[in-house]
Amino acid sequence: MAVSTIGTPFDPSTCQREPTRLAFGRAVVDLGERDPKVVFLTADGALPTGTAEFFKRFPERAFNVGIAEQNLIGIAAGMATCGLKPIVGGYAPFLAFRAFEQVRNDIAYTKQSVTIGGVYSGISLATGGSTHHTTEDIASFRAVANVTVISPADAREAYKATIASVGHPGCVFLRLGGRTPEPVLYTEDYDFQIGKAIQIRDGKDATIIATGPTVVYAAIASDLLREEGLSVRVLNMHTVKPLDEEAIERAARETGRILTVEEHNVLGGLGGAVAETVTSRHPVPVKRVGIQDIFASIGPLQGLQEKYGLTHEGIATAVKELVST
Protein backbone atom coordinates (compact mmCIF):
# COMPACT_ATOMS: atom_id res chain seq x y z
CA MET A 1 0.00 0.00 0.00
CA ALA A 2 1.19 3.46 -0.84
CA VAL A 3 0.35 6.63 1.09
CA SER A 4 -0.44 9.87 -0.68
CA THR A 5 -2.25 12.54 1.27
CA ILE A 6 -4.10 14.52 -1.34
CA GLY A 7 -4.98 18.16 -0.61
CA THR A 8 -6.25 18.39 2.98
CA PRO A 9 -9.05 19.30 3.20
CA PHE A 10 -9.81 18.60 -0.43
CA ASP A 11 -11.81 21.34 -2.10
CA PRO A 12 -13.35 20.18 -5.39
CA SER A 13 -14.57 23.69 -6.24
CA THR A 14 -11.06 25.04 -6.72
CA CYS A 15 -9.17 22.00 -7.96
CA GLN A 16 -7.99 21.29 -11.48
CA ARG A 17 -10.28 18.97 -13.49
CA GLU A 18 -9.73 16.65 -16.42
CA PRO A 19 -11.85 13.77 -17.75
CA THR A 20 -10.17 10.41 -17.12
CA ARG A 21 -11.16 9.32 -20.63
CA LEU A 22 -9.06 12.11 -22.18
CA ALA A 23 -6.11 11.30 -19.92
CA PHE A 24 -6.35 7.76 -21.34
CA GLY A 25 -6.21 9.23 -24.83
CA ARG A 26 -3.09 11.26 -23.94
CA ALA A 27 -1.43 8.15 -22.56
CA VAL A 28 -2.28 6.18 -25.71
CA VAL A 29 -0.59 8.83 -27.87
CA ASP A 30 2.48 8.89 -25.61
CA LEU A 31 2.68 5.09 -25.71
CA GLY A 32 2.40 5.18 -29.49
CA GLU A 33 5.27 7.64 -29.56
CA ARG A 34 7.48 5.41 -27.43
CA ASP A 35 6.83 2.01 -28.93
CA PRO A 36 6.16 1.15 -32.58
CA LYS A 37 4.48 -2.08 -31.51
CA VAL A 38 1.65 -0.17 -29.83
CA VAL A 39 -1.51 -0.19 -31.93
CA PHE A 40 -4.84 1.41 -31.08
CA LEU A 41 -8.22 0.01 -32.03
CA THR A 42 -11.70 1.36 -31.52
CA ALA A 43 -15.28 0.64 -32.54
CA ASP A 44 -16.31 4.13 -33.65
CA GLY A 45 -14.99 5.61 -30.43
CA ALA A 46 -11.93 7.71 -31.30
CA LEU A 47 -13.56 10.97 -30.27
CA PRO A 48 -14.95 9.83 -26.89
CA THR A 49 -11.66 8.13 -25.99
CA GLY A 50 -9.59 11.18 -26.90
CA THR A 51 -7.55 9.22 -29.42
CA ALA A 52 -8.16 11.25 -32.60
CA GLU A 53 -4.59 12.48 -32.16
CA PHE A 54 -3.31 8.89 -32.30
CA PHE A 55 -5.15 8.40 -35.60
CA LYS A 56 -3.53 11.57 -36.92
CA ARG A 57 -0.02 10.78 -35.72
CA PHE A 58 0.09 7.04 -36.36
CA PRO A 59 -2.51 6.29 -39.04
CA GLU A 60 -0.98 2.94 -40.00
CA ARG A 61 -1.24 1.77 -36.37
CA ALA A 62 -4.78 3.04 -35.74
CA PHE A 63 -7.81 0.92 -36.58
CA ASN A 64 -11.43 1.97 -36.43
CA VAL A 65 -13.49 -1.16 -37.06
CA GLY A 66 -16.86 0.56 -37.00
CA ILE A 67 -19.60 -0.30 -34.53
CA ALA A 68 -18.61 -3.92 -34.03
CA GLU A 69 -17.17 -4.67 -30.59
CA GLN A 70 -16.89 -8.45 -30.96
CA ASN A 71 -14.77 -8.04 -34.08
CA LEU A 72 -12.81 -5.27 -32.34
CA ILE A 73 -11.68 -7.50 -29.49
CA GLY A 74 -11.02 -10.46 -31.79
CA ILE A 75 -8.76 -8.38 -34.04
CA ALA A 76 -6.86 -7.04 -31.02
CA ALA A 77 -6.39 -10.59 -29.72
CA GLY A 78 -5.09 -11.79 -33.10
CA MET A 79 -2.66 -8.89 -33.26
CA ALA A 80 -1.41 -9.62 -29.75
CA THR A 81 -0.57 -13.21 -30.73
CA CYS A 82 1.64 -11.75 -33.47
CA GLY A 83 3.72 -9.56 -31.16
CA LEU A 84 1.87 -6.26 -31.30
CA LYS A 85 0.75 -4.37 -28.18
CA PRO A 86 -2.91 -3.56 -28.73
CA ILE A 87 -4.80 -0.92 -26.80
CA VAL A 88 -8.54 -0.92 -27.33
CA GLY A 89 -10.77 2.01 -26.49
CA GLY A 90 -14.50 2.47 -26.67
CA TYR A 91 -17.73 2.66 -24.77
CA ALA A 92 -17.46 0.64 -21.55
CA PRO A 93 -20.90 -1.04 -21.65
CA PHE A 94 -20.44 -2.39 -25.16
CA LEU A 95 -16.85 -3.51 -24.63
CA ALA A 96 -17.69 -5.17 -21.34
CA PHE A 97 -20.95 -6.86 -22.26
CA ARG A 98 -21.24 -7.20 -26.05
CA ALA A 99 -17.67 -8.41 -26.35
CA PHE A 100 -17.41 -10.19 -23.00
CA GLU A 101 -16.90 -13.61 -24.54
CA GLN A 102 -14.19 -12.33 -26.88
CA VAL A 103 -12.37 -10.81 -23.89
CA ARG A 104 -12.74 -14.04 -21.96
CA ASN A 105 -11.82 -16.53 -24.69
CA ASP A 106 -9.60 -14.63 -27.08
CA ILE A 107 -7.56 -12.52 -24.63
CA ALA A 108 -7.80 -13.91 -21.09
CA TYR A 109 -7.88 -17.65 -21.80
CA THR A 110 -5.00 -17.31 -24.26
CA LYS A 111 -3.05 -14.98 -21.91
CA GLN A 112 -2.59 -12.22 -24.44
CA SER A 113 -1.58 -8.73 -23.27
CA VAL A 114 -4.30 -6.31 -24.33
CA THR A 115 -5.40 -3.07 -22.66
CA ILE A 116 -9.08 -2.18 -22.87
CA GLY A 117 -10.15 1.34 -21.94
CA GLY A 118 -13.89 1.62 -21.42
CA VAL A 119 -15.18 5.18 -21.32
CA TYR A 120 -18.52 6.30 -19.92
CA SER A 121 -18.31 3.57 -17.30
CA GLY A 122 -20.44 3.35 -14.16
CA ILE A 123 -23.32 5.83 -14.30
CA SER A 124 -21.21 8.57 -15.87
CA LEU A 125 -23.44 8.70 -18.96
CA ALA A 126 -26.17 9.55 -16.52
CA THR A 127 -29.02 10.44 -18.86
CA GLY A 128 -28.11 7.58 -21.19
CA GLY A 129 -30.10 5.11 -19.17
CA SER A 130 -29.18 1.57 -18.31
CA THR A 131 -28.24 0.58 -21.86
CA HIS A 132 -25.42 3.11 -21.49
CA HIS A 133 -24.61 2.54 -17.82
CA THR A 134 -21.92 0.02 -16.88
CA THR A 135 -22.67 -1.26 -13.41
CA GLU A 136 -21.82 -4.95 -13.76
CA ASP A 137 -18.41 -4.84 -15.48
CA ILE A 138 -16.26 -5.17 -12.36
CA ALA A 139 -18.22 -8.21 -11.20
CA SER A 140 -18.06 -9.76 -14.66
CA PHE A 141 -14.36 -9.26 -15.33
CA ARG A 142 -13.32 -9.99 -11.76
CA ALA A 143 -14.59 -13.53 -12.28
CA VAL A 144 -12.34 -14.10 -15.29
CA ALA A 145 -8.80 -15.39 -14.77
CA ASN A 146 -5.97 -13.32 -16.28
CA VAL A 147 -7.99 -10.10 -16.23
CA THR A 148 -6.89 -7.04 -14.24
CA VAL A 149 -9.57 -4.48 -13.40
CA ILE A 150 -8.56 -0.88 -12.71
CA SER A 151 -10.89 1.98 -11.89
CA PRO A 152 -8.79 5.17 -11.78
CA ALA A 153 -9.78 7.89 -9.33
CA ASP A 154 -8.62 10.82 -11.42
CA ALA A 155 -6.99 11.82 -14.69
CA ARG A 156 -3.43 11.39 -13.39
CA GLU A 157 -4.22 7.90 -12.22
CA ALA A 158 -5.94 7.10 -15.52
CA TYR A 159 -2.81 8.23 -17.36
CA LYS A 160 -0.44 6.24 -15.16
CA ALA A 161 -2.66 3.16 -15.21
CA THR A 162 -2.81 3.24 -18.99
CA ILE A 163 0.99 3.49 -19.23
CA ALA A 164 1.41 0.67 -16.68
CA SER A 165 -1.11 -1.56 -18.46
CA VAL A 166 0.91 -2.04 -21.64
CA GLY A 167 3.10 -5.07 -21.27
CA HIS A 168 1.23 -6.14 -18.14
CA PRO A 169 0.42 -9.84 -18.51
CA GLY A 170 -3.14 -10.64 -19.55
CA CYS A 171 -6.03 -8.31 -20.17
CA VAL A 172 -6.21 -4.98 -18.35
CA PHE A 173 -9.66 -3.41 -18.24
CA LEU A 174 -9.62 0.31 -17.41
CA ARG A 175 -12.83 1.84 -16.15
CA LEU A 176 -12.92 5.41 -17.41
CA GLY A 177 -15.36 8.25 -16.97
CA GLY A 178 -17.62 10.36 -19.09
CA ARG A 179 -18.15 13.92 -20.17
CA THR A 180 -17.91 15.60 -16.77
CA PRO A 181 -14.27 16.41 -16.02
CA GLU A 182 -13.33 14.69 -12.76
CA PRO A 183 -11.36 16.53 -10.04
CA VAL A 184 -7.62 15.90 -10.22
CA LEU A 185 -6.56 14.50 -6.85
CA TYR A 186 -2.94 13.67 -7.29
CA THR A 187 0.21 15.56 -8.06
CA GLU A 188 2.30 14.42 -10.98
CA ASP A 189 4.91 12.60 -8.88
CA TYR A 190 2.65 10.21 -6.97
CA ASP A 191 3.43 6.53 -7.14
CA PHE A 192 0.96 4.29 -8.98
CA GLN A 193 1.37 0.55 -9.01
CA ILE A 194 -1.15 -1.94 -10.30
CA GLY A 195 -2.60 -3.82 -7.33
CA LYS A 196 -1.35 -1.42 -4.63
CA ALA A 197 -4.05 0.54 -2.82
CA ILE A 198 -3.31 4.15 -1.91
CA GLN A 199 -4.15 5.48 1.53
CA ILE A 200 -5.24 9.07 1.09
CA ARG A 201 -6.54 9.68 4.63
CA ASP A 202 -5.52 7.93 7.84
CA GLY A 203 -8.02 7.16 10.58
CA LYS A 204 -8.90 4.73 13.33
CA ASP A 205 -12.71 4.65 13.67
CA ALA A 206 -13.54 3.19 10.25
CA THR A 207 -12.16 2.83 6.71
CA ILE A 208 -13.79 3.92 3.51
CA ILE A 209 -12.58 1.85 0.58
CA ALA A 210 -13.54 3.58 -2.63
CA THR A 211 -12.75 3.17 -6.30
CA GLY A 212 -12.98 5.36 -9.39
CA PRO A 213 -14.86 8.66 -9.27
CA THR A 214 -16.16 8.00 -5.75
CA VAL A 215 -12.67 8.33 -4.22
CA VAL A 216 -12.78 12.12 -4.18
CA TYR A 217 -16.13 12.08 -2.36
CA ALA A 218 -14.76 9.60 0.15
CA ALA A 219 -11.88 11.99 0.91
CA ILE A 220 -14.25 14.90 1.38
CA ALA A 221 -16.53 12.77 3.57
CA SER A 222 -13.54 11.89 5.74
CA ASP A 223 -12.66 15.58 6.05
CA LEU A 224 -16.26 16.43 7.07
CA LEU A 225 -16.40 13.60 9.59
CA ARG A 226 -13.12 14.69 11.14
CA GLU A 227 -14.80 18.01 12.04
CA GLU A 228 -17.46 15.92 13.77
CA GLY A 229 -14.88 13.99 15.75
CA LEU A 230 -14.66 10.83 13.65
CA SER A 231 -11.34 9.63 12.35
CA VAL A 232 -11.90 7.81 9.06
CA ARG A 233 -9.24 6.19 6.91
CA VAL A 234 -9.71 6.33 3.13
CA LEU A 235 -8.21 3.85 0.71
CA ASN A 236 -8.22 4.42 -3.02
CA MET A 237 -8.67 0.87 -4.28
CA HIS A 238 -7.94 1.72 -7.91
CA THR A 239 -7.19 -1.91 -8.74
CA VAL A 240 -10.18 -4.08 -7.91
CA LYS A 241 -8.41 -7.14 -9.24
CA PRO A 242 -5.88 -8.19 -8.12
CA LEU A 243 -7.08 -6.76 -4.83
CA ASP A 244 -4.67 -5.32 -2.25
CA GLU A 245 -5.75 -7.77 0.44
CA GLU A 246 -3.04 -6.68 2.89
CA ALA A 247 -4.32 -3.09 2.89
CA ILE A 248 -7.87 -4.37 3.48
CA GLU A 249 -6.84 -6.70 6.29
CA ARG A 250 -4.87 -3.92 7.96
CA ALA A 251 -7.88 -1.59 7.68
CA ALA A 252 -10.09 -4.27 9.23
CA ARG A 253 -7.67 -4.88 12.09
CA GLU A 254 -6.85 -1.24 12.77
CA THR A 255 -10.23 0.45 12.24
CA GLY A 256 -12.75 -2.32 12.85
CA ARG A 257 -15.34 -1.20 10.29
CA ILE A 258 -15.30 -0.90 6.51
CA LEU A 259 -17.47 1.02 4.09
CA THR A 260 -17.09 0.35 0.38
CA VAL A 261 -18.13 2.87 -2.27
CA GLU A 262 -18.44 2.29 -6.00
CA GLU A 263 -20.39 3.35 -9.08
CA HIS A 264 -21.33 -0.29 -9.65
CA ASN A 265 -23.76 -2.91 -8.46
CA VAL A 266 -22.83 -3.82 -4.88
CA LEU A 267 -23.07 -7.48 -5.92
CA GLY A 268 -19.71 -8.78 -7.03
CA GLY A 269 -18.01 -5.42 -7.42
CA LEU A 270 -15.63 -3.67 -5.05
CA GLY A 271 -18.01 -4.27 -2.14
CA GLY A 272 -18.27 -7.95 -2.89
CA ALA A 273 -14.52 -8.24 -3.34
CA VAL A 274 -13.73 -6.47 -0.08
CA ALA A 275 -16.33 -8.53 1.79
CA GLU A 276 -14.75 -11.74 0.50
CA THR A 277 -11.36 -10.65 1.79
CA VAL A 278 -12.62 -9.39 5.12
CA THR A 279 -14.63 -12.54 5.91
CA SER A 280 -11.68 -14.80 5.16
CA ARG A 281 -8.89 -12.72 6.73
CA HIS A 282 -10.31 -10.59 9.56
CA PRO A 283 -14.11 -10.46 9.89
CA VAL A 284 -15.50 -7.01 10.76
CA PRO A 285 -18.74 -5.26 9.71
CA VAL A 286 -18.75 -4.20 6.03
CA LYS A 287 -21.33 -1.85 4.55
CA ARG A 288 -21.57 -1.45 0.79
CA VAL A 289 -22.58 1.80 -0.89
CA GLY A 290 -23.31 1.59 -4.61
CA ILE A 291 -26.07 0.55 -6.95
CA GLN A 292 -28.23 -1.80 -4.87
CA ASP A 293 -28.90 -4.53 -7.45
CA ILE A 294 -31.18 -2.42 -9.60
CA PHE A 295 -30.88 -0.76 -13.00
CA ALA A 296 -30.03 2.81 -12.08
CA SER A 297 -32.41 5.64 -12.85
CA ILE A 298 -31.62 8.48 -15.26
CA GLY A 299 -31.02 12.17 -14.64
CA PRO A 300 -28.19 14.64 -14.16
CA LEU A 301 -25.05 12.87 -12.89
CA GLN A 302 -25.02 14.72 -9.59
CA GLY A 303 -28.67 13.90 -9.03
CA LEU A 304 -27.94 10.20 -9.56
CA GLN A 305 -24.89 10.31 -7.31
CA GLU A 306 -26.99 11.87 -4.57
CA LYS A 307 -29.83 9.38 -5.10
CA TYR A 308 -27.50 6.41 -4.62
CA GLY A 309 -25.50 7.90 -1.74
CA LEU A 310 -22.34 8.30 -3.80
CA THR A 311 -21.58 11.92 -2.81
CA HIS A 312 -19.67 13.06 0.27
CA GLU A 313 -22.93 13.63 2.17
CA GLY A 314 -24.18 10.14 1.36
CA ILE A 315 -20.87 8.56 2.22
CA ALA A 316 -20.59 10.49 5.51
CA THR A 317 -24.12 9.40 6.47
CA ALA A 318 -23.28 5.78 5.68
CA VAL A 319 -20.11 5.95 7.80
CA LYS A 320 -22.10 7.34 10.75
CA GLU A 321 -24.62 4.51 10.42
CA LEU A 322 -21.78 2.02 10.26
CA VAL A 323 -19.95 3.27 13.35
CA SER A 324 -23.19 3.48 15.37
CA THR A 325 -23.92 -0.23 14.88
Add this chain to the structure above:
Amino acid sequence: MTGESRQETLAMLRRQARVIRQQVMTTLLAAGSGHVGGSLSVVDILTALYFHIMRVDPKNPKWPDRDRFVLSKGHASAALCPTLAERGFFPKELLDTFNRLDSPFSMHPDMLKIPGADTSTGSLGHGLPIALGMALAARLQKKRYRTYVLLGDGEMNEGSNWEAAMAAAHFKADNLYAIVDRNRLQVDGFTRDIMSVEPLADKWRAFGWAVREIDGHDMGAIIDAIAAFPFEAGKPSVIIANTIKGKGLPFAENQVGFHYHDVDGEMVKESLAVLESSE
Protein backbone atom coordinates in the same frame (compact mmCIF):
# COMPACT_ATOMS: atom_id res chain seq x y z
CA MET B 1 5.02 -28.55 -61.25
CA THR B 2 5.40 -31.13 -64.04
CA GLY B 3 2.46 -33.40 -64.74
CA GLU B 4 4.21 -36.31 -63.13
CA SER B 5 5.26 -34.50 -59.99
CA ARG B 6 1.76 -33.08 -59.60
CA GLN B 7 0.38 -36.62 -59.72
CA GLU B 8 2.97 -37.67 -57.13
CA THR B 9 2.10 -34.74 -54.92
CA LEU B 10 -1.61 -35.47 -55.13
CA ALA B 11 -1.01 -39.16 -54.40
CA MET B 12 1.11 -38.23 -51.38
CA LEU B 13 -1.55 -35.81 -50.09
CA ARG B 14 -4.36 -38.34 -50.57
CA ARG B 15 -2.32 -40.96 -48.76
CA GLN B 16 -1.62 -38.51 -45.96
CA ALA B 17 -5.28 -37.57 -45.70
CA ARG B 18 -6.17 -41.25 -45.37
CA VAL B 19 -3.65 -41.68 -42.56
CA ILE B 20 -5.05 -38.62 -40.78
CA ARG B 21 -8.62 -39.94 -41.13
CA GLN B 22 -7.48 -43.16 -39.52
CA GLN B 23 -5.76 -41.17 -36.79
CA VAL B 24 -8.94 -39.12 -36.24
CA MET B 25 -10.85 -42.32 -35.57
CA THR B 26 -8.23 -43.85 -33.25
CA THR B 27 -7.98 -40.53 -31.40
CA LEU B 28 -11.75 -40.45 -30.96
CA LEU B 29 -11.65 -44.08 -29.84
CA ALA B 30 -9.18 -43.10 -27.13
CA ALA B 31 -11.52 -40.27 -26.19
CA GLY B 32 -14.61 -42.50 -26.31
CA SER B 33 -16.64 -39.99 -28.31
CA GLY B 34 -16.28 -36.78 -30.23
CA HIS B 35 -16.97 -34.60 -33.23
CA VAL B 36 -16.77 -37.31 -35.85
CA GLY B 37 -18.60 -35.63 -38.74
CA GLY B 38 -17.10 -32.14 -38.69
CA SER B 39 -13.60 -33.50 -38.13
CA LEU B 40 -13.73 -35.84 -41.13
CA SER B 41 -15.14 -33.16 -43.43
CA VAL B 42 -12.04 -30.96 -43.03
CA VAL B 43 -9.28 -33.57 -43.25
CA ASP B 44 -8.51 -33.01 -46.93
CA ILE B 45 -8.31 -29.25 -46.44
CA LEU B 46 -6.07 -29.57 -43.36
CA THR B 47 -3.85 -32.02 -45.21
CA ALA B 48 -3.43 -29.69 -48.17
CA LEU B 49 -2.61 -26.77 -45.86
CA TYR B 50 -0.15 -28.51 -43.55
CA PHE B 51 1.51 -30.86 -46.05
CA HIS B 52 1.66 -28.72 -49.17
CA ILE B 53 0.83 -25.06 -48.62
CA MET B 54 1.76 -23.63 -45.25
CA ARG B 55 5.23 -22.56 -44.22
CA VAL B 56 5.60 -23.94 -40.71
CA ASP B 57 8.47 -25.42 -38.73
CA PRO B 58 7.43 -28.25 -36.41
CA LYS B 59 10.73 -27.91 -34.55
CA ASN B 60 10.02 -24.23 -33.94
CA PRO B 61 6.25 -23.97 -33.60
CA LYS B 62 6.38 -20.30 -32.54
CA TRP B 63 8.55 -19.25 -35.50
CA PRO B 64 7.41 -15.62 -35.92
CA ASP B 65 7.33 -15.79 -39.72
CA ARG B 66 5.27 -18.98 -39.94
CA ASP B 67 1.97 -18.99 -41.77
CA ARG B 68 -0.93 -18.81 -39.31
CA PHE B 69 -3.87 -21.18 -39.16
CA VAL B 70 -7.03 -20.43 -37.22
CA LEU B 71 -9.43 -23.32 -36.70
CA SER B 72 -12.53 -21.19 -36.21
CA LYS B 73 -14.68 -24.34 -36.09
CA GLY B 74 -12.75 -25.41 -32.99
CA HIS B 75 -14.81 -28.57 -32.62
CA ALA B 76 -12.67 -30.07 -35.39
CA SER B 77 -9.85 -30.33 -32.85
CA ALA B 78 -9.94 -34.10 -33.34
CA ALA B 79 -8.79 -33.44 -36.92
CA LEU B 80 -6.36 -30.61 -36.19
CA CYS B 81 -4.45 -32.45 -33.44
CA PRO B 82 -3.77 -35.58 -35.55
CA THR B 83 -2.75 -33.32 -38.46
CA LEU B 84 -0.25 -31.49 -36.27
CA ALA B 85 1.05 -34.81 -34.91
CA GLU B 86 1.47 -36.22 -38.42
CA ARG B 87 3.26 -33.03 -39.44
CA GLY B 88 5.74 -33.63 -36.62
CA PHE B 89 4.78 -31.02 -34.02
CA PHE B 90 4.50 -33.72 -31.32
CA PRO B 91 4.51 -37.53 -31.10
CA LYS B 92 1.19 -38.99 -32.21
CA GLU B 93 1.20 -41.38 -29.23
CA LEU B 94 0.28 -38.34 -27.12
CA LEU B 95 -3.10 -38.29 -28.87
CA ASP B 96 -4.06 -41.32 -26.77
CA THR B 97 -4.56 -38.85 -23.91
CA PHE B 98 -7.22 -36.91 -25.87
CA ASN B 99 -9.92 -35.68 -23.44
CA ARG B 100 -8.18 -37.37 -20.46
CA LEU B 101 -7.52 -35.46 -17.23
CA ASP B 102 -4.99 -32.66 -17.83
CA SER B 103 -4.35 -33.70 -21.43
CA PRO B 104 -3.18 -30.91 -23.75
CA PHE B 105 -5.65 -32.26 -26.33
CA SER B 106 -9.41 -32.05 -26.10
CA MET B 107 -12.60 -31.25 -27.93
CA HIS B 108 -11.46 -27.70 -28.68
CA PRO B 109 -7.83 -26.65 -29.20
CA ASP B 110 -5.82 -24.74 -26.57
CA MET B 111 -2.94 -22.78 -28.09
CA LEU B 112 -1.09 -22.65 -24.78
CA LYS B 113 -0.91 -26.44 -24.61
CA ILE B 114 -0.75 -27.74 -28.19
CA PRO B 115 2.49 -27.21 -30.12
CA GLY B 116 1.56 -25.76 -33.50
CA ALA B 117 -1.92 -24.50 -32.53
CA ASP B 118 -2.08 -20.78 -33.28
CA THR B 119 -5.34 -20.04 -31.46
CA SER B 120 -7.70 -21.35 -28.80
CA THR B 121 -11.13 -21.73 -30.29
CA GLY B 122 -14.40 -23.46 -29.58
CA SER B 123 -17.01 -20.76 -29.33
CA LEU B 124 -18.08 -20.12 -32.91
CA GLY B 125 -17.71 -16.76 -34.59
CA HIS B 126 -14.37 -15.93 -32.99
CA GLY B 127 -11.89 -17.14 -35.60
CA LEU B 128 -12.38 -14.67 -38.43
CA PRO B 129 -11.83 -11.56 -36.27
CA ILE B 130 -8.69 -13.13 -34.74
CA ALA B 131 -7.39 -14.12 -38.17
CA LEU B 132 -8.02 -10.60 -39.45
CA GLY B 133 -5.95 -9.28 -36.53
CA MET B 134 -3.13 -11.62 -37.52
CA ALA B 135 -3.31 -10.54 -41.15
CA LEU B 136 -3.28 -6.84 -40.23
CA ALA B 137 -0.35 -7.49 -37.88
CA ALA B 138 1.56 -9.09 -40.77
CA ARG B 139 1.00 -6.10 -42.99
CA LEU B 140 1.95 -3.63 -40.25
CA GLN B 141 5.15 -5.52 -39.41
CA LYS B 142 5.95 -6.02 -43.11
CA LYS B 143 5.91 -9.77 -42.72
CA ARG B 144 5.00 -12.09 -45.54
CA TYR B 145 3.28 -14.81 -43.55
CA ARG B 146 -0.23 -15.70 -44.64
CA THR B 147 -3.22 -16.24 -42.38
CA TYR B 148 -5.65 -19.06 -43.13
CA VAL B 149 -8.92 -19.48 -41.27
CA LEU B 150 -11.24 -22.47 -41.52
CA LEU B 151 -14.89 -21.73 -40.80
CA GLY B 152 -17.91 -23.96 -40.47
CA ASP B 153 -21.02 -23.33 -42.54
CA GLY B 154 -23.28 -23.53 -39.50
CA GLU B 155 -20.90 -21.02 -37.97
CA MET B 156 -21.97 -18.56 -40.66
CA ASN B 157 -25.04 -17.99 -38.45
CA GLU B 158 -22.87 -16.03 -36.00
CA GLY B 159 -22.99 -12.28 -36.60
CA SER B 160 -19.40 -11.62 -35.59
CA ASN B 161 -18.23 -13.33 -38.80
CA TRP B 162 -19.97 -10.70 -40.83
CA GLU B 163 -18.51 -7.88 -38.73
CA ALA B 164 -15.09 -9.29 -39.56
CA ALA B 165 -15.99 -9.94 -43.20
CA MET B 166 -16.98 -6.30 -43.59
CA ALA B 167 -13.82 -5.07 -41.85
CA ALA B 168 -11.46 -7.35 -43.81
CA ALA B 169 -12.73 -5.90 -47.07
CA HIS B 170 -12.61 -2.37 -45.67
CA PHE B 171 -8.97 -2.85 -44.64
CA LYS B 172 -8.20 -4.54 -48.00
CA ALA B 173 -6.71 -7.51 -46.19
CA ASP B 174 -5.63 -9.50 -49.23
CA ASN B 175 -3.30 -11.58 -47.06
CA LEU B 176 -6.29 -13.12 -45.26
CA TYR B 177 -7.61 -16.40 -46.63
CA ALA B 178 -10.79 -18.03 -45.43
CA ILE B 179 -12.12 -21.48 -46.23
CA VAL B 180 -15.70 -22.41 -45.40
CA ASP B 181 -16.29 -26.10 -44.73
CA ARG B 182 -19.69 -26.27 -46.45
CA ASN B 183 -20.81 -29.67 -45.18
CA ARG B 184 -24.47 -28.57 -45.02
CA LEU B 185 -25.08 -29.90 -41.52
CA GLN B 186 -25.14 -28.41 -38.05
CA VAL B 187 -26.01 -29.84 -34.63
CA ASP B 188 -29.78 -29.91 -35.08
CA GLY B 189 -29.99 -30.82 -38.75
CA PHE B 190 -29.36 -29.55 -42.27
CA THR B 191 -28.32 -25.91 -42.47
CA ARG B 192 -31.11 -25.23 -45.00
CA ASP B 193 -33.66 -26.30 -42.36
CA ILE B 194 -32.07 -24.74 -39.27
CA MET B 195 -30.88 -21.41 -40.66
CA SER B 196 -30.39 -20.91 -44.38
CA VAL B 197 -26.98 -19.52 -45.26
CA GLU B 198 -27.52 -19.41 -49.03
CA PRO B 199 -26.75 -17.67 -51.24
CA LEU B 200 -23.44 -18.02 -49.40
CA ALA B 201 -21.04 -17.07 -52.21
CA ASP B 202 -23.12 -14.01 -53.03
CA LYS B 203 -23.09 -12.97 -49.37
CA TRP B 204 -19.27 -13.05 -49.28
CA ARG B 205 -19.08 -11.19 -52.60
CA ALA B 206 -21.49 -8.56 -51.31
CA PHE B 207 -19.20 -8.09 -48.30
CA GLY B 208 -16.30 -7.36 -50.64
CA TRP B 209 -14.53 -10.72 -50.81
CA ALA B 210 -13.20 -12.64 -53.81
CA VAL B 211 -14.86 -16.04 -53.84
CA ARG B 212 -14.29 -19.47 -55.37
CA GLU B 213 -16.28 -22.64 -54.88
CA ILE B 214 -14.66 -26.04 -55.03
CA ASP B 215 -15.19 -29.67 -54.13
CA GLY B 216 -13.58 -29.77 -50.69
CA HIS B 217 -12.52 -33.39 -51.11
CA ASP B 218 -10.87 -32.99 -54.52
CA MET B 219 -7.22 -32.64 -53.52
CA GLY B 220 -6.24 -31.14 -56.86
CA ALA B 221 -8.98 -28.53 -56.64
CA ILE B 222 -8.05 -27.72 -53.05
CA ILE B 223 -4.35 -27.09 -53.69
CA ASP B 224 -5.06 -25.20 -56.91
CA ALA B 225 -7.54 -22.89 -55.20
CA ILE B 226 -5.35 -22.26 -52.16
CA ALA B 227 -2.33 -21.68 -54.39
CA ALA B 228 -4.35 -19.05 -56.25
CA PHE B 229 -4.84 -16.93 -53.09
CA PRO B 230 -5.36 -13.98 -53.25
CA PHE B 231 -7.97 -14.28 -55.95
CA GLU B 232 -7.94 -10.50 -56.40
CA ALA B 233 -5.37 -7.95 -55.28
CA GLY B 234 -6.77 -5.69 -52.56
CA LYS B 235 -9.50 -8.10 -51.49
CA PRO B 236 -9.67 -10.85 -48.89
CA SER B 237 -10.33 -14.26 -50.43
CA VAL B 238 -12.63 -17.09 -49.46
CA ILE B 239 -13.02 -20.63 -50.73
CA ILE B 240 -16.37 -22.27 -50.23
CA ALA B 241 -15.41 -25.91 -50.01
CA ASN B 242 -18.35 -28.21 -50.60
CA THR B 243 -17.74 -31.15 -48.33
CA ILE B 244 -19.45 -34.18 -46.85
CA LYS B 245 -19.83 -34.32 -43.10
CA GLY B 246 -18.35 -37.62 -41.96
CA LYS B 247 -16.41 -37.98 -45.27
CA GLY B 248 -14.72 -41.34 -45.71
CA LEU B 249 -16.97 -43.40 -43.46
CA PRO B 250 -20.20 -44.40 -45.25
CA PHE B 251 -22.08 -44.93 -41.98
CA ALA B 252 -21.29 -41.39 -40.84
CA GLU B 253 -21.58 -39.46 -44.08
CA ASN B 254 -24.33 -36.84 -44.11
CA GLN B 255 -25.79 -38.13 -40.87
CA VAL B 256 -27.22 -35.56 -38.46
CA GLY B 257 -26.38 -37.80 -35.50
CA PHE B 258 -22.67 -37.84 -36.30
CA HIS B 259 -21.95 -34.22 -35.34
CA TYR B 260 -20.96 -35.68 -31.99
CA HIS B 261 -21.02 -39.43 -31.52
CA ASP B 262 -19.78 -42.20 -29.30
CA VAL B 263 -16.87 -44.07 -30.84
CA ASP B 264 -16.18 -47.73 -29.98
CA GLY B 265 -13.75 -50.38 -31.12
CA GLU B 266 -16.16 -51.92 -33.61
CA MET B 267 -16.75 -48.61 -35.32
CA VAL B 268 -13.03 -47.90 -35.56
CA LYS B 269 -12.34 -51.38 -36.90
CA GLU B 270 -14.91 -50.83 -39.61
CA SER B 271 -13.54 -47.32 -40.27
CA LEU B 272 -9.97 -48.50 -40.68
CA ALA B 273 -11.10 -51.28 -43.03
CA VAL B 274 -13.12 -48.84 -45.13
CA LEU B 275 -10.26 -46.36 -45.31
CA GLU B 276 -7.76 -49.12 -46.12
CA SER B 277 -9.87 -50.37 -49.01
CA SER B 278 -10.27 -46.85 -50.40
CA GLU B 279 -6.56 -46.78 -51.38
